[in-house]
Amino acid sequence: MRVRIRAVKRVAGVRWHSVAIVGAGPSGFYLATRLLEKNPEVTVDMYEKLPVPFGLARFGVAPDHEDVKNCNERFQGAAETHSSRFRFIGNTEVGADISLKQLKDNYNSLVLSYGSSEDNRLNIPGEDLKGVISARSFIMWYNGYPDLEPPAGIEQLMKATNVAIIGAGNVALDVARMLLCDHEHHLKNTDVSSEALELLKKLKVKDVNVFARRGLFNSAFTTSELRPMMKLPGVQFRELEEDMILHELQRRDSLSRKDKRLLDVIMKGSDVEKARVSWALNYYRLPKEFLGDEHHHIKGMIFEVSKPAGDSENKKVVSTGITRAYNTQTAFRSIGYKTIPLPGMKENGIEFQPGKPCVPNKLGRVLNAKGTVIPGLYTAGWAASGPTGTIATTMMTSFSVAEEILEDLSHERHKKPGYEAVKPLLKNTQVSWEDWDTLKAYEEKEGRKKNKPREKVTSTRQMLEIMKLN
Ligand SMILES: Cc1cc2nc3c(=O)[nH]c(=O)nc-3n(C[C@H](O)[C@H](O)[C@H](O)COP(=O)(O)OP(=O)(O)OC[C@H]3O[C@@H](n4cnc5c(N)ncnc54)[C@H](O)[C@@H]3O)c2cc1C
Missing domain, CATH: 3.40.50.720 (NAD(P)-binding Rossmann-like Domain)
Known part of the structure; x- marks a missing residue:
């Protein structure tokens, strides 16, 4: 039937x-x-x-x-x-x-x-200070998301020499790479937004600190994302401070293959003859507060030092009660999307x-x-x-x-x-899909002129005009 x-x-x-x-x-x-x-x-x-x-x-x-x-x-x-x-x-x-x-x-x-x-918030004091930037907004902006202004806090970023990134996932490494790379050479043949590239080329960033509340083996980034960071020309990876890796080194003989590979990459570090800029990973640091100046601009951060809770396999951490202050002129919040x-x-x-x-x-x-x-x-x-x-x-x-x-x-x-x-x-x-095809062909044609895979159109109005829908 x-x-x-x-x-x-x-x-x-x-x-x-x-x-x-x-x-x-x-x-x-x-x-x-x-x-x-x-x-x-x-x-x-x-x-x-x-x-x-x-x-x-x-x-x-x-x-x-x-x-x-x-x-x-x-x-x-x-x-x-x-x-x-x-x-x-x-x-x-x-x-x-x-x-x-x-x-x-x-x-x-x-x-x-x-x-x-949306992106997750830390919900700690000072999170709305100028210069605390959402990694998500920054990423959407340099990727040419339609109708997006540069992210709030860009003025501070343009002046900053020292930048903090809170969170240690692949997204945090993307942000670090976009701040530290030699923009002219590394990005010119990519589909980065041209307007964003012009600003990125003017950055003065000299040093980036990535902060994680747990230890190395709880890093959310993958080793395959970390490796290219160690090979970026002119970018020096600073060795981990001893208290941030001690616990992991003590377990060295009983590590899984995955953890061993990660530790090897970290211990090998970067191989840079002449460092232009540097970066570091900071483990066991719980963000407690963003510190502001009289203009409501970020000037630093307070972290509580943490340590592994209980047995060595435990992913949880507890506070040691010790606090550390870091000076920074810009901080990216990169603790996940929502x-x-x-x-x-x-x-x-x-x-x-x-x-x-x-x-x-x-x-x-x-x-x-x-x-x-x-x-x-x-x-x-x-x-x-x-x-x-x-x-x-x-x-x-x-x-x-x-x-x-x-x-x-x-x-x-x-x-x-x-x-x-x-x-x-x-x-x-x-x-429709045919309209998208029209825009795609346009973006690729514009891209070819600059040796890029595509030049993304970044305004909805212009997109609709190209598709002849306006
Ligand atoms: C910064 C970043 C970098 C990444 N890099 C990599 C990488 O290098 N390699 C890798 O393998 N993975 C990477 N990922 C992960 C990858 O992007 C995700 O796994 C994947 O995109 C998830 O796909 P999705 O379709 O679930 O969500 P999305 O890709 O977010 O797609 C959701 C779609 O829904 C649309 N939408 C939302 N709301 C509505 C609504 N109300 N009505 C209609 N449409 C709506 C959105 O506009 C969007 O087009 C990255 C992720 C991020 C955030």
Whole structure:
């Protein structure tokens, strides 16, 4: 019986399963690709708040990591291969231009893969002083996020010789590299925003201190991200102070391979003949306060010295009661991104759990406040996991959520109308995949003139003009 109905639908040119995806980042694209490849009766509509796709693969991944952005070519290819069943609806914010309920009512499956759009705060005194900069804002700015001014605190940064970075993840290392590299040579052939590059070239930074509240083996950065830091021309890595590594050296004989590799890189340090600038890692330092001057500008920081709590494998630290002061003219807050609820989630039964900033889910199926699966609602990527994991891990989890959706759709009996029903509800100027192709071609053409992979357009108005939508 079911086979017969499907055949009738196909003859009529109507697809059986309509899927909407919120967010055109890597997780949304990997999930879409898997659905489209595996089930020829699925249509995918991807709603994206920006006029351009790829999320953090365009606006997070560092400009000097062009190889990481190869995933975007794969997404581009999938969109072209499946163009008859894939629709990009850019410049359309879910929760503002269209509600969650409207999407849920009109699609068989709705996937929330909208990433993590805020940054965590330290919640310590002085955090709002001028010169305390959000790493997230800085990164979005140098990556050409649309309509973004230089981050608050840039005036202090432009004068600073000494910079602190709070947090020791890959993002902190990206920030350190962007501050310390020889901008002219290191970045000129990348897709860094041209306006940002002009300012970065004028930086006076001589020394960067990265601070972590726990020890070396709890660093959130990966050894593969640390290695290139040790090879940056003219950038000297300063040896770790003894009290910051003592505990780790005592365990040297019983380390895992991963920890041993990390320790080796740290002990080897950088091999620089003539240092232009320097940087250091500072472990067991709990940030307590940003100190300000009479103009409300940051002038330093107070840290409490911590030590491992209990046995050596324990990740927890306790304070020693000792405090240390550091002078610094700028500090970056780089302690992670944060997933926030979308407007209308509560009305649809979705509530974030205290202390768990992600969409509540079981293997990608969204749960209501009672912990029961909400049929037809899924989540993937950083929205589902919180802001951890690389593009590769995002790919793996997105593929498995796609399998869950395909399984559920195989039992689905009712077709929902999808975009046909939603289109009349949309007020905004929507960007299609063809429009994006026009902008992409423009950016690449402009990039070629400067030997860059692309010259990103950084204003929404200009983007829409190039796409002839204004
Ligand atoms: C600074 C930084 C550097 C990184 N560097 C690397 C690296 O070198 N290598 C690596 O493997 N990984 C890297 N990562 C991790 C990688 O970027 C993530 O794993 C990946 O981007 C997560 O994908 P996502 O789709 O879940 O989220 P995102 O990439 O954030 O995509 C979410 C999308 O949803 C859209 N959106 C948000 N709200 C709405 C809404 N209401 N309506 C419609 N659309 C919405 C956003 O605009 C965005 O396009 C980095 C991350 C950061 C922050």
